[in-house]
Amino acid sequence: MRALVLSGGAGTRLRPLTHTSAKQLVPVANKPVLFYGLEAIAETGITEVGIVVGVDSAAEEIKEAVGDGSQFGLDVTFIPQDAPRGLAHAVLIARDFLGDEDFVMYLGDNFIVGGIKALVDEFRREQPAAQILLTQVPDPTQLGVAELDAYGKVIGLEEKPKQPKSDLALVGVYMFTPAIHEAVRKIKPSWRNELEITHAIQWLIDQGMDLRSTVISGYWKDTGNVADMLEVNRTILETLEPKVEGTVDDVSEIIGRVVIEAGATVTASRIVGPAIIGRGTTVADSYVGPFTSVEHDCRIVDSEIEFSIVEHDTSVEGVRRIEASLIGHHVQVTPAPRVPKAHRLVLGDHSRIQISS
Structure with a gap:
C-alpha cells in the first residue's frame, strides 16, 4: 500500500504568508503541519509516499523541508502538478507512481488527532473499492458533502453545495483501490474547471462499487485559514x-x-x-x-x-x-513612532477654551 500526499495549491486563505511560503509548512507547535500528516502515514506502516507539489518556489521549499523522507522513515517521491486542477487530477498524474496498489490520499494541510492507523487497518482488512472519512461541520457549503440513506450508507456526494443535503463533510483523508484510476479518467472538469474527487467517488457509487464511510468523532481541522491554524496550534500545545x-x-x-x-x-x-x-x-x-x-x-x-x-x-x-x-x-x-499631539486653533477675542491633554 502507498500514500499520496497533496501539497500543491495556492493557499489563498492564508495570504499574505503564502505569497512567499508553502501553507503546508506553517508551523503548529513549532512543527510544519505537513509533518504531522507524514508521521501519521508512517505509523500505518506505509513507506512509499508520493507528494504532489506545484512548480513554484513553495514546491522547492517543501522539497527542502521533507528531503528524501528518511527523517520520517519514508521513501518520498515528488510529483509536479503544473497548476491546481483538482484532487482527482492529482490521482491522474500520480498513476505511474501508484501503480496497481491500494493507497491513502492525504491532504497535506489537514490535521487529525490520533492519526489514521486504525482506519487504514480497517481498509486493508475489509477491502472496499474506497473508504472515506466524514465529520459533522457547522458550515458544509465550503466542503465536499455526503448524502446518506436511511441506513447510513453514502448515496451521493456534492462539492461545496449551496444547499447541502447533510452536515457531514469529507475529511481530507481517502483510501482507494486501483478502481479509482478508471473513475478519474471518466469524469469531466467541474464548474471550477477542476477534476473533483467527489465526482470520481460518485462514479464508483454509480457503478455499484463498495464505498465505505466512517464518521469520525475526534478532532479534525483543514488548516486553510488563520483561525483554524491557531485552533490546531492550541490543541497540540495542550498535549x-x-x-x-x-x-x-x-x-x-x-x-x-x-x-x-x-x-x-x-x-x-x-x-x-x-x-x-x-x-x-x-x-x-x-x-x-x-x-x-x-x-x-x-x-x-x-x-x-x-x-x-x-x-x-x-x-x-x-x-x-x-x-x-x-x-x-x-x-x-515594533511600535509606531510617536506623533506629537497638537491642537490647531483659531479663536476670537476674549475666548475661553478648555483642552483635555
Whole structure:
C-alpha cells in the first residue's frame, strides 16, 4: 500500500504568508503541519509516499523541508502538478507512481488527532473499492458533502453545495483501490474547471462499487485559514509535557505546560503555558501567554503576546498586547513612532477654551 500526499495549491486563505511560503509548512507547535500528516502515514506502516507539489518556489521549499523522507522513515517521491486542477487530477498524474496498489490520499494541510492507523487497518482488512472519512461541520457549503440513506450508507456526494443535503463533510483523508484510476479518467472538469474527487467517488457509487464511510468523532481541522491554524496550534500545545532545556533566570516565572528548547534564553519574563519557545530564541522583559508557539531564533523583548504563532527569525520588540495572530518568518514588529499631539486653533477675542491633554 502507498500514500499520496497533496501539497500543491495556492493557499489563498492564508495570504499574505503564502505569497512567499508553502501553507503546508506553517508551523503548529513549532512543527510544519505537513509533518504531522507524514508521521501519521508512517505509523500505518506505509513507506512509499508520493507528494504532489506545484512548480513554484513553495514546491522547492517543501522539497527542502521533507528531503528524501528518511527523517520520517519514508521513501518520498515528488510529483509536479503544473497548476491546481483538482484532487482527482492529482490521482491522474500520480498513476505511474501508484501503480496497481491500494493507497491513502492525504491532504497535506489537514490535521487529525490520533492519526489514521486504525482506519487504514480497517481498509486493508475489509477491502472496499474506497473508504472515506466524514465529520459533522457547522458550515458544509465550503466542503465536499455526503448524502446518506436511511441506513447510513453514502448515496451521493456534492462539492461545496449551496444547499447541502447533510452536515457531514469529507475529511481530507481517502483510501482507494486501483478502481479509482478508471473513475478519474471518466469524469469531466467541474464548474471550477477542476477534476473533483467527489465526482470520481460518485462514479464508483454509480457503478455499484463498495464505498465505505466512517464518521469520525475526534478532532479534525483543514488548516486553510488563520483561525483554524491557531485552533490546531492550541490543541497540540495542550498535549505538551513541560520541559526546560534552555536558560531561565531566577526572576522569570514559568507557569504550566511550557517547553523551553535548548539554546533559548528567558530573562525577567513570565511565560504561562501551554506554550513553546524555540531553540535560540530570546524572551526578555516580556509576557508570553497561553497557546503561543514561538519558533527558533526569534526575539520577544519588552512585549506581550498570547494565543499566537510566531515563525522563525522574527522579532517583536516594545509592543504591548498581541493576540490571535499568525506572524511569518523574518518579520520585525515594533511600535509606531510617536506623533506629537497638537491642537490647531483659531479663536476670537476674549475666548475661553478648555483642552483635555
